[in-house]
Amino acid sequence: MAGMVHDEGSSSVTSSPLQMFSLMSLSPGIGSPYPLLREVSPEDRGLWLIRYLVGCANLVAAGSVEDANLYLEQISHLASPDGDAMQRIAAYFTEALADRILKGWPALHKALNSTKISLVSEEILVKRLFFELCPFLKLAYVITNQAILEAMEGEKMVHIIDLNSFEPAQWINLLQSLKARPEGPPHLRITGVNEQKEVLDQMAFRLTEEAEKLDIPFQFNPVVCKLENLDLESLRKTGEALAISSVLQLHTVLAADDETQRRTSPSASNSSNSSHRQRVLHMKQRTLGEWLQKEVVPLYCASPDSASASSPLSCNLSPKMGSFLTSLWGLSPKLMVITEQESNHNGATLMERYVDALYFYGSLFDCLESTVPRASVERQKVEKLLFGEEIKNIIASEGIQRKERHEKLEKWISRLELAGFGKVSLSYNGLLQAGMLLQSCGYDGYNLKEENGCFFLCWHDKPLFSVSAWRFKR
Amino acid sequence: MVDMPNPSSQEVSSRDVAAPPAKKRRNLPGMPDPGAEVIALSPKTLLATNRFVCEICSKGFQRDQNLQLHRRGHNLPWRLRQRDGNAEPPRKKVYVCPEPACVHHSPARALGDLTGIKKHFCRKHGEKKWKCERCAKKYAVQSDWKAHVRTCGTREYKCDCGMLFSRRDSFVTHRAFCDALAEESSRDHNNNSAQDEQKARSSEAAAASSPPPPPLTPSTTVVSPVLSLQRSDLPENAIELVPSAPASSSLAATITAAAAAAAAAAAAATAGLDNSTVTGGNTAFTGIFPASVAPLLQASPSSLSNVVCTAAPPSPSTAEPASLSLFLSSTASSLFSRPDQNTQHLYALPLPPAPAMSATALLQKAAQIGAAATSASLLRGLGLAISSPPAASSHEATLVTAGDGSNLWSSQGKVESSSEAAGLGLGLPSQSSLFGNRPMTVDFLRLGMGPAGGHTGGLSALLTSIDGGLSMDRRFSGGVPGVLYGGAGGRGRGDDIGRGSWEEFPESKPGGPKGPPHHL
Numbered sequence: 001m002a003g004m005v006h007d008e009g010s011s012s013v014t015s016s017p018l019q020m021f022s023l024m025s026l027s028p029g030i031g032s033p034y035p036l037l038r039e040v041s042p043e044d045r046g047l048w049l050i051r052y053l054v055g056c057a058n059l060v061a062a063g064s065v066e067d068a069n070l071y072l073e074q075i076s077h078l079a080s081p082d083g084d085a086m087q088r089i090a091a092y093f094t095e096a097l098a099d100r101i102l103k104g105w106p107a108l109h110k111a112l113n114s115t116k117i118s119l120v121s122e123e124i125l126v127k128r129l130f131f132e133l134c135p136f137l138k139l140a141y142v143i144t145n146q147a148i149l150e151a152m153e154g155e156k157m158v159h160i161i162d163l164n165s166f167e168p169a170q171w172i173n174l175l176q177s178l179k180a181r182p183e184g185p186p187h188l189r190i191t192g193v194n195e196q197k198e199v200l201d202q203m204a205f206r207l208t209e210e211a212e213k214l215d216i217p218f219q220f221n222p223v224v225c226k227l228e229n230l231d232l233e234s235l236r237k238t239g240e241a242l243a244i245s246s247v248l249q250l251h252t253v254l255a256a257d258d259e260t261q262r263r264t265s266p267s268a269s270n271s272s273n274s275s276h277r278q279r280v281l282h283m284k285q286r287t288l289g290e291w292l293q294k295e296v297v298p299l300y301c302a303s304p305d306s307a308s309a310s311s312p313l314s315c316n317l318s319p320k321m322g323s324f325l326t327s328l329w330g331l332s333p334k335l336m337v338i339t340e341q342e343s344n345h346n347g348a349t350l351m352e353r354y355v356d357a358l359y360f361y362g363s364l365f366d367c368l369e370s371t372v373p374r375a376s377v378e379r380q381k382v383e384k385l386l387f388g389e390e391i392k393n394i395i396a397s398e399g400i401q402r403k404e405r406h407e408k409l410e411k412w413i414s415r416l417e418l419a420g421f422g423k424v425s426l427s428y429n430g431l432l433q434a435g436m437l438l439q440s441c442g443y444d445g446y447n448l449k450e451e452n453g454c455f456f457l458c459w460h461d462k463p464l465f466s467v468s469a470w471r472f473k474r
Numbered sequence: 475m476v477d478m479p480n481p482s483s484q485e486v487s488s489r490d491v492a493a494p495p496a497k498k499r500r501n502l503p504g505m506p507d508p509g510a511e512v513i514a515l516s517p518k519t520l521l522a523t524n525r526f527v528c529e530i531c532s533k534g535f536q537r538d539q540n541l542q543l544h545r546r547g548h549n550l551p552w553r554l555r556q557r558d559g560n561a562e563p564p565r566k567k568v569y570v571c572p573e574p575a576c577v578h579h580s581p582a583r584a585l586g587d588l589t590g591i592k593k594h595f596c597r598k599h600g601e602k603k604w605k606c607e608r609c610a611k612k613y614a615v616q617s618d619w620k621a622h623v624r625t626c627g628t629r630e631y632k633c634d635c636g637m638l639f640s641r642r643d644s645f646v647t648h649r650a651f652c653d654a655l656a657e658e659s660s661r662d663h664n665n666n667s668a669q670d671e672q673k674a675r676s677s678e679a680a681a682a683s684s685p686p687p688p689p690l691t692p693s694t695t696v697v698s699p700v701l702s703l704q705r706s707d708l709p710e711n712a713i714e715l716v717p718s719a720p721a722s723s724s725l726a727a728t729i730t731a732a733a734a735a736a737a738a739a740a741a742a743a744t745a746g747l748d749n750s751t752v753t754g755g756n757t758a759f760t761g762i763f764p765a766s767v768a769p770l771l772q773a774s775p776s777s778l779s780n781v782v783c784t785a786a787p788p789s790p791s792t793a794e795p796a797s798l799s800l801f802l803s804s805t806a807s808s809l810f811s812r813p814d815q816n817t818q819h820l821y822a823l824p825l826p827p828a829p830a831m832s833a834t835a836l837l838q839k840a841a842q843i844g845a846a847a848t849s850a851s852l853l854r855g856l857g858l859a860i861s862s863p864p865a866a867s868s869h870e871a872t873l874v875t876a877g878d879g880s881n882l883w884s885s886q887g888k889v890e891s892s893s894e895a896a897g898l899g900l901g902l903p904s905q906s907s908l909f910g911n912r913p914m915t916v917d918f919l920r921l922g923m924g925p926a927g928g929h930t931g932g933l934s935a936l937l938t939s940i941d942g943g944l945s946m947d948r949r950f951s952g953g954v955p956g957v958l959y960g961g962a963g964g965r966g967r968g969d970d971i972g973r974g975s976w977e978e979f980p981e982s983k984p985g986g987p988k989g990p991p992h993h994l
Contacts, residue, residue, distance in 0.1 A: 018837070020844030046836035047843075085833040362833035369832065432650070462834060 018355055021047075022054035040078075046086035049078050053093055053358065057395075060097050061350040068101060081380060085369040089362055092388040093354075099396035100350075120198050126385040127166055129378050134367050135443045136457050136465050139434045140247050140339040141170040143455055146430035147469045148243045149177055151335040157240035158186045161333075163227060164249030165192030166199045168206035175210050175218070185216040191235055193223045200224060228256045228320060232327040244328060244336040248465075250412075251340060254405040257318040318415070325419035332472040335424065338416075341406035342456060342466040345394045357394050360406075361387055363459045370445055409454060409466040422473030425453030510566040512581045517572045520595055537589075573599045593617070609640065 040048065056071035072094055079090035102109045131137045152158050158178075162171070171190055178185040190207065194200050200222035211218030223230065227249060328336065343360035347353045364387060372379040393404045413423070434448050434455070447458040456463035506512075519525065524534020526541040530548050535541040568584035569591040577583055578594065585591045593615050602612035604619035608627045613619040631645035632638050635652050639645035 017841035017844035017848070020847045021840040022844070024844070024847055042831055043836065046831070046833070047840055050836060050840040084831065086836050089833050359834070359837055362837050366832040366834050460834070 018050065018054050018358070019058070019351075022051045022058070024051075042084055042086075045078050046084075049075065049086050049090040050358075052078070053090055054355070056094070056097055057351060057354045060101055061354075063104075065101055065104070068097070072098065081384065082374065084374075085362070085365040088383055089358070089365050092361075092383065092391050093358070093395070095388065096392040096395035099392050103396060120196055122381075122385060123196075124166070124199060124202075126381050129382045130386050131167055131169070133372055133379065133382060134364075135438060135441065135446055137167065137247065138169075138437055138441070139446075139448070139457050140465065140467055141167070141173060142433050142437050143426060143430045143467050144245050144247070144337040144339070145170070145174045145177060146433050147337050147424070147426055148174060148245070148335060149181075150427055150429070151243060151424075151471075152186065152241055153181075154183065155241040155334075156186050157189075159189045159191070159235075159237060159240040159242050161191045161193070161235060161242065161244045161331075163193050163230075163244065163246040165190075165194050165203050165222075168203050168210075170245075170247075171203075171207055172210045175207070175214055175216055179214045179216060185214070187217040189219045189221060189237075189240065191221040191223060193225065193227060193230055195224065195226055197222075197224050228253050228324065230324075232331060236331050242331055242333040242335075244331075244333050246337070247339040248341065250338055251346070251405045251407060252403045253321050253324050254318055254346060254407070255400050255403045256320040321415060322419060325416060325421070329420045329472060334471060336421065336470045337467065338412065338470065339465055339467045340409070340412060342408055342463045343406050344408050344411075345404060345406040350395065353394050357391060359462070360464065361391055363462045363464055367445070367459050371443070409456075409468060412466075412468070416470055420473055421470040423453060424469040424471050426450070426455055426467065426469050431455065506568040506582075506584045506586060507566055510568040510584075510586070512570060512584055513567050514570045515572065515591075517595070520572060520592055521600075571595055571599075 052071050052075045056068050056075065059065075059068040059071060075090055075094050078087065079094060080087045081091045082088075083091075099109075102112065148158075148160065160171075160174075175185075175188070178188065188211070192200050192203050194203075204220045204222055207220050208218060221235075223235075225231075341360065344356050345353050345360070347356065365383065368379050368383065390404045393402055394406075397403075417423075431448060431450055434457075438446055438448070445460055447460065449456040449458055449463060454466055454468040457465040457467070523536055526535040526538050527533065528535070528541060528544055528548075530545070530550075533544060535544065566586070567588075568581075568586050569588055570581055570584045571578040571591060571594060573579060573595065576598065578585055578591070585594060596614040597618070600614040602614045604613040604616055605611070606613075606619065606623055606626055608623075611622060611626070613622065626640060630638055630640060631642060633645065633649050633652055637648060637652075639648065
């Protein structure tokens, strides 16, 4: 869609439509500078919100905290976590922007977040809700399982490594399909990786229960660790066919790369923090009206974090990710299925990520808007605790903290091919299965697209998630 | 189809024949007997119609057997009747294809039958001289052609959309993605004809063997509707975005139709067959839906979920409030449970009333306005008048009222200022219609309001005032300078100083509005 920052850096004109929009002077007229809220139609309110959001982000990127504050004020009149999709998005994006601003004072930020209680059970619950409300995870699982079934045809010993093991339903489904195999089920071993022990305990319990019921020789091997610290060599075992499944998890390894890059260019990180503060100190107080009369919104200025070393091409030189993929390759997996978000949230500058994130989460919020009523607490939980946290991570965090480094499929393809994997076309059967799932569960408005053997899970025509399969290639 | 190297048959090698079989065993085509004699014939010889010639009357025959029969009629003395000597047992002969690029050119993959190699050569490397009348399909070998003509048109499949197919697999594939089926997807899953169940089975076989790529447009075409909106003449852009939604809904329809057709086919298949054949036959499908396809027919979600999932209790670790239990019912752990039918009915939430309401649509619209602003201003901002007097005048009013006295533009000629005001304010005529002329004045750009410029007047002063204030680099190029100085450029033509600074401006500093701190 227009406005997507596909070609970063080079032709910034294409990135400009939303920027342009945010700069346009609004409709003429005499009167107060504040939009009359009662008169605003939802559509116009949405457009105002977009304008404000992009404008505010520009200011934050430039370090103009005072003016950003004015924008945030304006947005707060229009945004709400209970409103329509655009209002909710605005609420979470402004929260992320505010978080980012606050990080200019690291101690302050730490103090504010020091007493936060994060419940593991809440996180588990929220992920389960996302699984239920939106079909994306289900589709990814179905496609993954179908690919595994086809690859493991005839195999007697199957070992699956699950890089982000939190949903038992995925493997329960596979167990059932394996049971129905004509040659009978294989001996199945699943290694689940997760940072939290409780999640893995629950997985183990559910899966072994299911396997016993189906009478399948099964073993669950929990590994509690961070993905980038995973010791893959210890997982190797001869004589078994290996499949790896990664659902929305692989991108977190990219965060570790930033740490090394940051270390090599310390000036960048220092400058970002200090310039933030300097600009804050030089601000003067002003009212919105005064500011509007005098000031002009700075356009896409060179934000401090753009001075950091990363260029659009440096994503290919990610040593940590490269070594992780190479060690995965070293296990010679028969199949590796990767599901990732199809959006570029790993741009070097805030604005690149911001615009892409707006589009991506815009669609995700639309999904929820169309399937779940507004009053639903569950929806709010998903929006706040899952999407909101991701948005905050993308926008407010930098460096190794920024875990949600989503990237588009073409970047993953080049990374994986570099690491020695060969692409496996996902079969037509998988597509049919996924389509049947959509039909049978009554999900409306979701689409599946196939391109070059990879599947895209779309909301209407916007691809949101990509599923691709790979194999060990010499 | 999963493209995997089958480890069991990596290389193409001739198979070892074990002990000589009691019964004469046929080798697989292309895997010849290692002890056989390899005969390489030239293309001319291969295609020669009469290779076997009678030595008595020089009559030619295609086959050796025919020649022998003919020779009998010559009443030869018995000695001459027999062929020269007895090679017992005669060595088996295999033939290689004379075409060097062919797989069968190497002796390891020779074919055992002369007729076979002749047919192969014609089929693969020959010209197709035989044509079917009905379907215009061409063949190089006459026997192939005859065989085809016998069946062509005798058995036809017709899709509901009207297309005719002679091949079962292409028919099934088409049906999976047929648009017409999308409309009927909600109707009968009960096509209990034998033909349907056979089609379903063969569809899986065909799908397993040759998965055709679905006729979906690649993602680039999704972008094009929006890009094409960058027209210089701005129509009512609110409505223009909507066509992209129906266009994509057809895309959606194709996928959902695929699902529907597949569901119908699979449902019909299992409904028509015994349970035993369900598990025996379609492993690909029934593996995932062990017995749930039957409930699919009845469209009862509770039975579906009961069959598919295990009745697991909700997560024991959290004490869930009552509302949550609606969502996390016993179907929590299955992939194929509906997202709670009850609540869906209770809150029968329709899709957002207008497409423009959804966040994605809003973002697209915003981008389109922004993009159009760029193009419009680029095209017209350079002095060309924007044809919308009401908007222009209102923009002028904006600048006048919002000014703090240093309204440069208003001091200029009125005629010009209207067009420039329109350009400066990025005043797209459509924009005022967009916001309906509401009393909102939020001129973020405040282009004309350089306080330092003051009343020195003239374009140059304005430019230098803004120029001086600019300290931040902007990676923004193209659109904005044109936009900002649309009017300025136009006016600059008549003004040397103005023009000079205007022209140099975009190169040295792609200038534009500066940040707030610099207006202090």
